[in-house]
Amino acid sequence: MKRKSAHESTTPQKQPRQDPVSCESCRKKKTKCDRQVPCGSCKSRRIDCTYGGNGPVAPSPVATPVDQVGDVPCNSVTSSQPIQATEASRESVQTRSTEDPLMTADRLENILMGHRIPSAVPSALREELSRPQPMQATRSRPHKGTAISSFLTMIRDGGYVSSEHPATVHLASFLPPEDDALSLFNYYLSHLDYQYHIVVPARTEQNIRYLYRALARGWSEDLNSIALLFSILATALFYQLLSTESSEVAENCSREMAFLAGAALVQSNYVAYPTIEGLQAAMIIGHHLSSLTLNSCVSSLFLHGGLVSQAKSLGLHLLDSPRVVAERQEKGIDKAETELKRRLWWDLASYDWYKPSLFYHRMPFCSQSRPRLIGFLSGPQEWTYTIHPQHMNVRRPLNREDDIIGIETGLPLIMPTCMSYTLQRLKLAEVCREIVDAAAPYHLQGKELPYETVLDLDRKLQQAYSEIPAFFRFDQSSRRQFATLYLQRREIAWQRAFIQQGYHSRLCRLHRQYFIRGARDPRYSYSHVVSLQSARKVLEVKRIMDEEEPLFTVNSSFFWAVMHHVFMAAVILLIDVCFNWDDILASKRKEEVLDACRLLSRAQQCSSVAREGINAMMGILRKHWKQERRPITSSGTQARQPSSPGFDASALHDQSDIQTAGHVEDSKTVRFDDPEQKHDQSIDPVNSELGQIPLEDLWSQMLDESAHVALNTPDWMDLLTELTNATVPGSE
Structure with missing residues (x-):
């Protein structure tokens, strides 16, 4: 308040109302305004953004401590003096980077009481503030370090942008x-892009650089490019x-970033006006992350059905x-873009027919990856698929490197390129689609698939497998021949492992119904034989992933589909031992199962x-593990056995080991609080109240x-079916 002069009335005057800090449109709609020029809300609705009074200034009721605002001191300001900035403050503001006007304004705003800030900011900075603001890595509460580390700090502090x-x-x-x-x-290109090659690196990098230049210069945002980057x-x-x-x-950090990608798609009105970049963004998240954990406002954008619908809209x-x-x-459309569109469509088709094989944590974020054909798996989608080959007219992608993507002739399939794995997966x-077409009528009518049909489908799988290029094979000759290639292009060695697991896991799946019968019936x-061979091959591939160069930079154990294949292969070997426990090679087969168990451990x-x-x-395995009553021993007592369902942890050790109830001495000795209840308890194999029991035990x-x-035939078929469904850990 100004000091009153002598001739002015001493009657108290009502203080003028502070100028609004939100734009007029946001105040009318009572929505949050980011106070930019124009604000994000008006920009998304494509309407004029106007402010009243002093413009888009956000007052803060209290001053921010020195440790939060950097080197600007927290000077107190009285109402009886004009607002003045010290010479040191002026020098600090003027020497601050021109790329940081918004943060500088926030600091001055906290010091100088909000609505009075325009009169205190130096003229040079006022000119900068009048321009559209460049991007910032953090929100109103800045953190130390890079933007990524700041984002992690926000997540740890419980800040979730997905709540907006x-x-x-x-x-x-x-x-x-931009550097981050x-x-x-580059990390994505080196360690993840080889699974689903749906971006052209040079094209996408150019879009990212252009995006940052546009934002720095105050140009309009390309929301689809922002979605692809997020x-x-x-x-x-x-x-x-x-x-x-x-x-x-x-998971929390990736979920928040994925939400931001979805928010960019929402703000761009992607559903009504899809773009190639928007489709790429949705496909990347749909392939690699789990939409089950996303905000429901954006999760539908990344589901496979939505991806197919948007691709058709394009x-x-x-x-x-x-x-x-x-x-x-006639129009002379870019040939490189047309080839990119072919890649995107066939990626969706192959994903539909043969669901990719690297499932992560809670996928389907659908779906977290790898060779799985949706129609060829148990579950509500079993024996169905979405994309019908007679309802499209699209040439296959060419076997070409990205730098010559616009050329209309491809290289022979025996020559390795960035598209080799995509074409082999296709x-x-x-073949998986043909299996669904042949088997679905029988399964949907509750009939057993005739063995002749199984053999015919097996021939198709074996034929396709025999046509795999030599650089995707695991025989000793091919491994020696392409050893140098694997070191130069690590992704080809990793793709080789995935394609091998893809074929052998499907052979096991195809012959599952006749697996045990084949051990007793020569027909x-x-x-x-094929089931055992394929199961052993899956385990061998996993050992090569873990032990041979080039090692997976992202450990293959992080890919759930890889571990799911390994677990299923181990169970196949376990079931074989159970049905052939008196075989002459039983001891060798038991050791083979334990080796597989060690891989899992x-x-x-x-x-x-x-x-x-x-x-x-x-x-699931414990639930199905039922045992018959043991014969009476010579001493007249019944041999120990766990109750059904469930494991009895005491059966792992002799009774002489149990010395004190209610105590777990080590991982090899389990104590019980009540010895009388040990046959009635169902033990969680890993996290039970009795302590952790090693998987190998x-x-x-x-x-x-x-x-x-x-286990009779229906029992082990139910077991394998339920284990197949367990491809989305933690989603239940």
Whole structure:
């Protein structure tokens, strides 16, 4: 308040109302305003953004401490003096980077009481504040360090941007510095892109650089490019943080980044006006992360059905129809973009027919990855698929490197390129679709698939497998021949492992119904042999992933589909021992099962994803593990056995080991609080009130009791079906 002069009235005057800090549109609609020019809300609605009074200034009721606002001191300001800035403050403000006017304004705002800030800011800074604001890495409460570390700090502090409405989020404020964004983009290209090659690196990098230049110069935001960048950041952060942080931190951070990608799609009105960049963003999240944990406002954008619908809206399923080809030739559309569209469409088709094989933590974020054909798995989608081959006209992608993507001729399939794995996965997907077409009528009518049909489908799988290029094979000759290639292009060695697991896991799945019968009936012996061979191959591939160069930079145990295949292969070997416990090679087969169990144990130790999934599958295995009553011993007592269902942990050790009730001495000695209840308790294989029991001990017990397991054909088929469904750990 100004000092009154002598001739002025001494009557108290009502203080003028503070000028509004929100724009007029946001005040009328009572929505949150980010106080930019124009604000994000008006920009998304494409209306004029006007302010009253002193403009878009956000007052703060209290001063911010020195440790939060940097080197600007917290000077007190009295109402009886004009607002003055010290000479030191002026020098500090004027020398501050021109790329940081918003943060400087916030500091001055906290010091100089909000609505009076325009009169106190130096003229040079006022000119900067009148321009559109460049992006910032953090929100109103800045953190120390890079944008990514600040984002992690916000997550640890319980700050979740996903609690906001996606249409009002100020997206640019969450973008990391350009160098950090490009670093994570390179991480994505090196460690994740080889699974689903749906971006052209040079094209996407150019879009990212252009995005940052546009934002720095105050140009309008390209929301679809922002969505693509956030989707890449979400995926790269998830796997990068799994190696340094807990799985909870990795999942929370990736979930928030994925929400920002969804918010960008919402603000761009992507559903009504889809774009290639928006579709790429949705596909990256749909392939690599789990939409089950996302805010419901954006989760539907990343589901497979929505991806297919958006691709059709873009006309990707008609790319090579005569009418579209004629229009393309007339307008001279970019050939490289047309080839990219083919890649996107066939990726969706192969995903539909042969659900990719690297499932992560809670996927389907659908779906967390790898070769799984949706229609060829148990569950509500079993024996169905979405994309019908007669309802599209799209040429297959060419076997070409990205730098010559626009050339209309491809290289022979025997030559390795960035598209080799995609094309081989597509070939396997087509065989899986044929399996669904042949088997679905029988399964949907409750009939058993004839063995002749199984053999015919087996021939198709074997034929496709025999046509795999040599650099995707695991025989000694091929491994020696392409050893140098694997070191130069690590992704080809990793893709080789995935394609091998994809084929052999499906052979096991195809012959499952006749697996046990083949051990007793010579008519079905081929199914028994193929199932065992394929299960052993899956385990061998996992050992190569863990032990041979080039090692997976993102440990293969983080990919749930890999570990799911390994667990299923181990169970196939276990069931074989149970049905052939008196075989002459029984001891050797038991050791083979224990070796597989050790693979699972090592995966549990290095990956929380694998640990959660294996625990879930062990619960299913325990539920189905029933034993017959043992014969009476010569001493007149019944031999010990666990109750059904469930394991009796005391059966792992002699009674002489139990000395004190209610005590767990070590991992090899389990104590019970009440010895009378030990046969009535159902023990969780890993996290029980009795303490943690090593996985190898549980499997050893199952092998020791294998002669007394009461599994008939329906029982073990139900077991394998439920284990197949356990591809989304923690989603129940």
